[in-house]
Each structure stands twice: as C-alpha cells, then as structure tokens.
Amino acid sequence: MGLWDKIAGEFIDVIEWVDDSEDTLVYRFPTHNREIQMDSDLIVRESQQAIFVYQGQVADVFGPGHYKLKTENLPVLTTLQNWTRGFNAPFKSEVYYFNTRQFTDLRWGTPNPVTLRDPEFGVIRLRAFGVYAIRILDPRQVMSEISATSAHFRVNQIEDQLRKTIITRLSDFFGEADHPFLDYAANLNEFSNALHQALQPDFARYGLGLESFFIENVSLPEAVEQAIDQRSSMAAVGNLDAYTKFQVANSIPDAARNEGGLAAAGAGAGMGLAMGQAMGGALGIGGQQSTSAQATPAQQQIMVRCLKCNQLSPETAKFCASCGNPLRSD
Structure with a gap:
C-alpha cells in the first residue's frame, strides 16, 4: 500500500448502512479514529434515518436520500464545531443509523x-x-x-x-x-x-x-x-327431573334384553315387580296401579288331593267333586 492509499484510508468518503439483519434498531457507522471528508456521500435508504453526534450531542438528522456533506446541510454540527461557512477540512463525528421499518x-x-x-x-x-x-x-x-x-x-x-x-x-x-x-x-x-x-x-x-x-x-x-364445562353441560340438560325420567325410560329396553329379563335385575319375580314399580314412579306413572297389580295380594285357596281319583278339591269340600269319595272323616 502506497503512502497516498494509507492516507486516503484514514478518511471516510462514503457513509451508508446496508441492513442484513432482521432485528437491528440502531447501528453505529464505524468511524473510530477516522475523519469524515467534506463533500462525502451520505446515503440514507428508505426506512432509515441517520443522526450525526458530536461529543455526545445529537447534531443533524437526515431522512432517506443521497447527500453531499457540506456546511449548508450540517447546520447544527457547523455551530457545535464553530466552522466558518465553506469549511472543507475533514472532521470527526459519530454517525448512527436508525431502522424505521416496522x-x-x-x-x-x-x-x-x-x-x-x-x-x-x-x-x-x-x-x-x-x-x-x-x-x-x-x-x-x-x-x-x-x-x-x-x-x-x-x-x-x-x-x-x-x-x-x-x-x-x-x-x-x-x-x-x-x-x-x-x-x-x-x-x-x-x-x-x-x-x-x-x-x-x-x-x-x-x-x-x-x-x-x-x-x-x-x-x-x-x-x-373444567368447572365451566360442567356448568355448561348442566345448562344444556335443562330440567334435571325430566332428564332423569328420560334416562330411566331409555334403560328399560336394555334391561329387558338382559338374560332373565327385568326380574333378573332383582331377586326373583317380587324384586322384578318392585323395580318395575320404581321405574313407573320415576316416569310419573305411579299413583294408579293396574287392576292386575291390585289383585296380586288376593287370598289363595288351599287344595286337597283325592286319594281315589287323584283330583284336587277345595279344602272345605267334604267329598271329591269327581268321584264322590269322602275327603274328610268328620
């Protein structure tokens, strides 16, 4: 590298920032120990703003565009550094780029x-x-x-x-x-x-x-x-009493298809009848029993067998109605 190239490398003549990231808000252009030449190019792209900072003080702000740096477009920096109009010497300043995209x-x-x-x-x-x-x-x-x-x-x-x-x-x-x-x-x-x-x-x-x-x-x-879901389910059911009766009514055909029918769900015919009555009450049928149900507890007669013809006759009969054989000795 020649002497001129070395000297030229100490000065900045193009200032720009190409954002290759996706999350940068602020980027400081590298100017460490380097001076910016007057008439340098400042390039500010769309969705960018550039700020010149001198000794910690914010100076001039540039929006999108291509600028030639002169004292005319650096009024704040010119005042801070006490430049005269038409000042052309290199100067030091920090340049920050702000990413204004969304x-x-x-x-x-x-x-x-x-x-x-x-x-x-x-x-x-x-x-x-x-x-x-x-x-x-x-x-x-x-x-x-x-x-x-x-x-x-x-x-x-x-x-x-x-x-x-x-x-x-x-x-x-x-x-x-x-x-x-x-x-x-x-x-x-x-x-x-x-x-x-x-x-x-x-x-x-x-x-x-x-x-x-x-x-x-x-x-x-x-x-x-989960509590809200349960509350919603109860609201969907509506009348709980009517829903219970409906469920019991739906269970009767399933019980009848089981081995032994409805009576198998209890202990013998009596238990089956009791279950049927309970279902009837749950369905709102209770209160009025059928005629056959009312006749169930009626008295049953005791029968005796004739020793001669083997026919059955009521206990109160003295003679067999079939063959006339005496049934009692009194």
Missing part, C-alpha cells in the same frame, strides 16, 4: 396468572398472550432513552421492558374494566383496540410507535375451565 410478530404473554375479581366466578387467575408490532418514531428519543451510544442495538434488548409494560397495563385495565371473564373471551378485538390506545403513550416515551396490538387468547386455570 418490526412485527413480537410476542407478549403473562409469565404468571393475573389475579382478578370476576363478577360471575369470584376471584380468578387469568392468563393472556398475543402479538404486537413497533417502529421508531423519534430517533432522538430512542437514543436518549434506550440505545445511547450502543454500536449495535437490537429489538430483543428492549423487548423485556416492553413486555413488562404491556403486562402492567393489561392487569390494570382488566382490573378496572370489571367485566366477566366470558366477555373478555368473546370480545378480544374490542379489548385489543382499547389496550392499544392505552399503551401508546408508554411506547412513545421510548421514541417508539406501537403500530398494532392483539390479544390472541385469554384463559383460566384448567380446574376452573
């Missing part, structure tokens, strides 16, 4: 359940998660509040703070809204919009814009969700 699909969620008082379920522990998107609105504010003089500031370096801000506002919002949990689950879009508005001032303090905010899901602990 950063999407950033995730948030409650690391621990949020305890709330619900009008319907009492005290509940609610979980929620979703996504949001941000972009840089004020590079000066970003530098003063979060990135400072970092050479390479990424989104993940501020994500934790943003998530904590979201959870704080979410807990406060749900606590003050005093809506039942079922309203949250059914109106996620409305609550997302309301929280979006509530969070924007918090993000603006960092120089960031909250471009979008969505609640994807709100949920309760598994045990509480």
Whole structure:
C-alpha cells in the first residue's frame, strides 16, 4: 500500500448502512479514529434515518436520500464545531443509523396468572398472550432513552421492558374494566383496540410507535375451565327431573334384553315387580296401579288331593267333586 492509499484510508468518503439483519434498531457507522471528508456521500435508504453526534450531542438528522456533506446541510454540527461557512477540512463525528421499518410478530404473554375479581366466578387467575408490532418514531428519543451510544442495538434488548409494560397495563385495565371473564373471551378485538390506545403513550416515551396490538387468547386455570364445562353441560340438560325420567325410560329396553329379563335385575319375580314399580314412579306413572297389580295380594285357596281319583278339591269340600269319595272323616 502506497503512502497516498494509507492516507486516503484514514478518511471516510462514503457513509451508508446496508441492513442484513432482521432485528437491528440502531447501528453505529464505524468511524473510530477516522475523519469524515467534506463533500462525502451520505446515503440514507428508505426506512432509515441517520443522526450525526458530536461529543455526545445529537447534531443533524437526515431522512432517506443521497447527500453531499457540506456546511449548508450540517447546520447544527457547523455551530457545535464553530466552522466558518465553506469549511472543507475533514472532521470527526459519530454517525448512527436508525431502522424505521416496522418490526412485527413480537410476542407478549403473562409469565404468571393475573389475579382478578370476576363478577360471575369470584376471584380468578387469568392468563393472556398475543402479538404486537413497533417502529421508531423519534430517533432522538430512542437514543436518549434506550440505545445511547450502543454500536449495535437490537429489538430483543428492549423487548423485556416492553413486555413488562404491556403486562402492567393489561392487569390494570382488566382490573378496572370489571367485566366477566366470558366477555373478555368473546370480545378480544374490542379489548385489543382499547389496550392499544392505552399503551401508546408508554411506547412513545421510548421514541417508539406501537403500530398494532392483539390479544390472541385469554384463559383460566384448567380446574376452573373444567368447572365451566360442567356448568355448561348442566345448562344444556335443562330440567334435571325430566332428564332423569328420560334416562330411566331409555334403560328399560336394555334391561329387558338382559338374560332373565327385568326380574333378573332383582331377586326373583317380587324384586322384578318392585323395580318395575320404581321405574313407573320415576316416569310419573305411579299413583294408579293396574287392576292386575291390585289383585296380586288376593287370598289363595288351599287344595286337597283325592286319594281315589287323584283330583284336587277345595279344602272345605267334604267329598271329591269327581268321584264322590269322602275327603274328610268328620
């Protein structure tokens, strides 16, 4: 390398940043121990802003475009360094690029359940998660509040703070809204919009814009969700008494198909009859027994057998009705 090339290498004549990452918010152009020449090219691409910083002070800000650096377009830096108009000597300054594109699909969620008082379920522990998107609105504010003089500031370096801000506002919002949990689950879009508005001032303090905010899901602990499912099932059944009678009626054909029929479900014919009467009562048939049922307990006559013709006759008969043989000795 010749002397001229070495000297030329100590000066910067093109300033630009090609972003090859997906999460860089702020990038400092490498100018360590190097000076920027007047009439150098400054290239600021779409979705970028460039800021010149002199001795820790924010100087001139450039939006997208191609610039030739002169005292005319560096008014703040010219004042800070006491340059005269038409100053052409090389100068030292830090140059920071700010990525102003939208950063999407950033995730948030409650690391621990949020305890709330619900009008319907009492005290509940609610979980929620979703996504949001941000972009840089004020590079000066970003530098003063979060990135400072970092050479390479990424989104993940501020994500934790943003998530904590979201959870704080979410807990406060749900606590003050005093809506039942079922309203949250059914109106996620409305609550997302309301929280979006509530969070924007918090993000603006960092120089960031909250471009979008969505609640994807709100949920309760598994045990509480099971209780809600049971409650829904009871509501679907409706009249529990009518449902019970219906279930008993459906069970009768199944019992009849079993070996031994209905009587096999009990201990003999008497038990079978008792079960049938119980079913009849459950079905609302009880109160009026049939004529055959009323005749069941009627008295039964004792019969005696004739020793001559082997025929049966009532106990009160003196002679066999078939052959006339005496049945009693009295």
